[in-house]
Amino acid sequence: MKIARSLQSLKPSYIREILAAAKAPHMISLAGGLPAEDTFPMHILAPIMTQLARLPSLFQYGPTQGYGPLLAYCDQHFAYQPTHTSLITTGSQQGLDLIARAYLDAGDAIVMEAPSYLGALQVFELAQARILPVAQTSTGPDLTQLEAYFAKHSPKLFYAVPDFHNPTGVCWSHATREHVATLCQRYGVVLLEDAPYRELRFSGESLPMVSELCPEQAVVLRSFSKYVSPGMRVGVITGPERFICPLITLKQAADLHSSVPMQALLLETLMYSDFPQHLQAIRTLYQVRYQVLTGALAEQLPQCAATPIDGGMFVWLTLPRCDVEQLAAHLLQQGVAVVPGSVFYPADVDAPPCCAVRLNFTHAEPDTLVEGVSRMADVFAHIQE
Ligand code: PMP
Numbered sequence: 001m002k003i004a005r006s007l008q009s010l011k012p013s014y015i016r017e018i019l020a021a022a023k024a025p026h027m028i029s030l031a032g033g034l035p036a037e038d039t040f041p042m043h044i045l046a047p048i049m050t051q052l053a054r055l056p057s058l059f060q061y062g063p064t065q066g067y068g069p070l071l072a073y074c075d076q077h078f079a080y081q082p083t084h085t086s087l088i089t090t091g092s093q094q095g096l097d098l099i100a101r102a103y104l105d106a107g108d109a110i111v112m113e114a115p116s117y118l119g120a121l122q123v124f125e126l127a128q129a130r131i132l133p134v135a136q137t138s139t140g141p142d143l144t145q146l147e148a149y150f151a152k153h154s155p156k157l158f159y160a161v162p163d164f165h166n167p168t169g170v171c172w173s174h175a176t177r178e179h180v181a182t183l184c185q186r187y188g189v190v191l192l193e194d195a196p197y198r199e200l201r202f203s204g205e206s207l208p209m210v211s212e213l214c215p216e217q218a219v220v221l222r223s224f225s226k227y228v229s230p231g232m233r234v235g236v237i238t239g240p241e242r243f244i245c246p247l248i249t250l251k252q253a254a255d256l257h258s259s260v261p262m263q264a265l266l267l268e269t270l271m272y273s274d275f276p277q278h279l280q281a282i283r284t285l286y287q288v289r290y291q292v293l294t295g296a297l298a299e300q301l302p303q304c305a306a307t308p309i310d311g312g313m314f315v316w317l318t319l320p321r322c323d324v325e326q327l328a329a330h331l332l333q334q335g336v337a338v339v340p341g342s343v344f345y346p347a348d349v350d351a352p353p354c355c356a357v358r359l360n361f362t363h364a365e366p367d368t369l370v371e372g373v374s375r376m377a378d379v380f381a382h383i384q385e
Contacts, residue, residue: 006106006126006128007126018031018032018328018332018337018339019031019032019337021332021337022332022337024335026335027332027335027336027337028335028336028337028364028368028371028372028375029336029337029360029363029364030336030337030338030359030360030361030364030369030372031337031338031339031358031360032360032363033166033226033313033314033360034230034360034362034363035225035226035227035229035230035282035313035362035363036282036285036286036289036362036363038285039227039281039282039285040228040229041228041229041269041272041275041278044269044272044274044275044278045229045265045269048265048268048269048272049265051268052261052264052265052268055264058260058261058264059260059261060260061256061257062257062260062263063257064248064251064252064256064257065085065086065087065088065248065257066086066087066088066236066257066258066263067088067260067263067264067267069264069267070088070263070264070266070267071086071088073267073270073271074086074088074236074238078220078222078236078238079238080211080212080215081215081216081240083240083241084215084238084239084240084241084244085238085239085240085241085244085245086236086237086238086244087236087237087244087247087248087251088234088235088236088257088258088263089234089235089236089237089251089258090233090234090235090255090258090259091223091225091230091233091234091235092194092196092221092222092223092225092235092236092237093119093123093235094235094251094254094255094258095221095235095236095237095247096119096120096123096194096221097123097254098237098247098250098251098254099157099192099219099237099247100123100124100126100127100129101127101250102246102247102250103156103157103190103246104124104127104128104129104156104157106127106128106129107128107129107130108127108129108130108155108156109129109130109132109149109153109154109155109156110124110129110130110131110132110155110156110157110158110159111131111132111133111134111146111149111150111155111157111158111159111189112124112131112132112133112134112158112159112160112346113133113134113136113141113159113160113161113165114133114134114135114136114344114345114346115136115167115168115341115344115345115354116133116159116161116344116345116346117161117165117166117167117194117344118167118343118344120159120194121344121346124159125346125347130153131346132149132153132155133345133346134146134149136165136168136170138170138307139170139172139173139175139176140162140170140172140173140176140177140180141160141172141176141180143176143179143180143183146158146180146183147183147187150183150186150187150189151187154187154188154189155189156189156190157189157190157191157192158180158184158189158190158191158192159192159194160180160191160192160193160194160210161193161194161195161196161197162176162177162180162193162195162209162210163195163197163198163201163207163209163311163312164197164198164200164201164309164310164311164312164313164314165197165312165314166196166197166312166313166314166358167314167316167339167341167344167358168307168314168316168358169307169309169312169314169315169316170307170309170316171204171207171309171310171311171312172207172210173207174207174208177207177208177209177210177213178213180210181210181213181214181217181218182214184214184217184218185214185216185217188217189217190217190218190219190243191210191211191214191217191218191219192218192219192221193209193210193211193218193219193220193221194221195209195220195221195222195223196221196222196223196225196226196235197226197311197312197313198222199226199227199279200226200227200282200283200286200311200312200313201283201310201311202283202284202286202287202290202310202311203287203310203311204310204311211239215240216240218239219237219238219239219240219243219244220237220238220239221235221236221237222235222236222237222238223235224266224270226313227279227282228266228269228270232262232265232266233258233259233262234258234259234262234263234266283311286311286313286361286362288366289361289362289364289366289369290309290315290361292361292366292369292370293306293315293359293361293369293373294306294308294315296369296370296373296374297315297317297373300373300374300376300377301317301373301376301377301380303319303320303380304317304318304319304320305317305318306318306359313360313361313362314358314359314360314361315358315359315361316341316356316357316358316359317356317357317358317359318355318356319355319356319357320355321355322355322383324340324341324342324354324355324356324357325340325342327340327357327379327383328340328357330379330382330383331375331376331379334375334378334379335375336372336375336376336379338357338358338359338376339357339358340354340357341354341355341356341357341358342354344358
């Protein structure tokens, strides 16, 4: 059977391919966006699972919008106004897919940060959107370029990850958040705020979400993957009813509803009395791993620069001029997997050559992080000979 035209240019995710290679014995993987498995709250989940197994009604088909008590929790914690509602999704990745299918026709303009989350690039490229890449600075998107895009191309959406960006770890400043909210309101562009790393702040002061500053002009994607468990596959989209309702109908056609037992398990976990302490322990663990990784980088690769971060899961390491894809291939041969920064840019866009790699610091143990950096330093020394 011939594949649909819209799928003909779809490439499998580079990261998923690297992750497959990274499973080889003795390989050190700094490639995936994986949380540490010892942060999964098994001590909280196990007794709750036993209780839930006594409730057959949870294992019946459920409502498309989501499990009622979890939706009530979302209304209470995430809705900015009474006219806002939520839709539970199978991970926030499904939220991205539903938004693209509901709102984008081929050729519609959307703005994305460059670099940007690979899974979002995949979704928007599949939707055949016209991607306008806005350059990223250390405080967020380049505001002059963003306004020029808004004024000239009337994009439907601005997709952004303001808290601990994937892949760069950048967190937008307060002033940038206010400015972007004002621009979205002034030009009638909907902000799609993707916030899977927001709970993983381990230093610095908390800043308002950008959507909080333009609540009628924004839709938020939240995920429980990074601080509860990615395998549970629960995310939530929240925003004004007029934006969310079409997504509910679309989800009906996509998968009827997300797993009800997993939604119930997630809710009980979030409400568990010790959950805040558990979350704090995750932040501390990740801060230590971040410090170990950046300490080793400063010592062993002083010619490279790691963008400082206050949270999240990634370090963006800028290197002296080199071909990062070739470098990543060399590193893989020497037993360390990293993601070359070039894969995070939209295809067919003239971007300056990318001299950075993304390193994940949350999954590997501290000793392994240090060993990974030492292997990187060996490869560098060899390349520069
Ligand atoms: N958005 C961003 C920015 C991500 O980094 C990820 C996961 N890597 C997702 C969305 C998808 O997360 P999930 O589907 O597990 O909720």
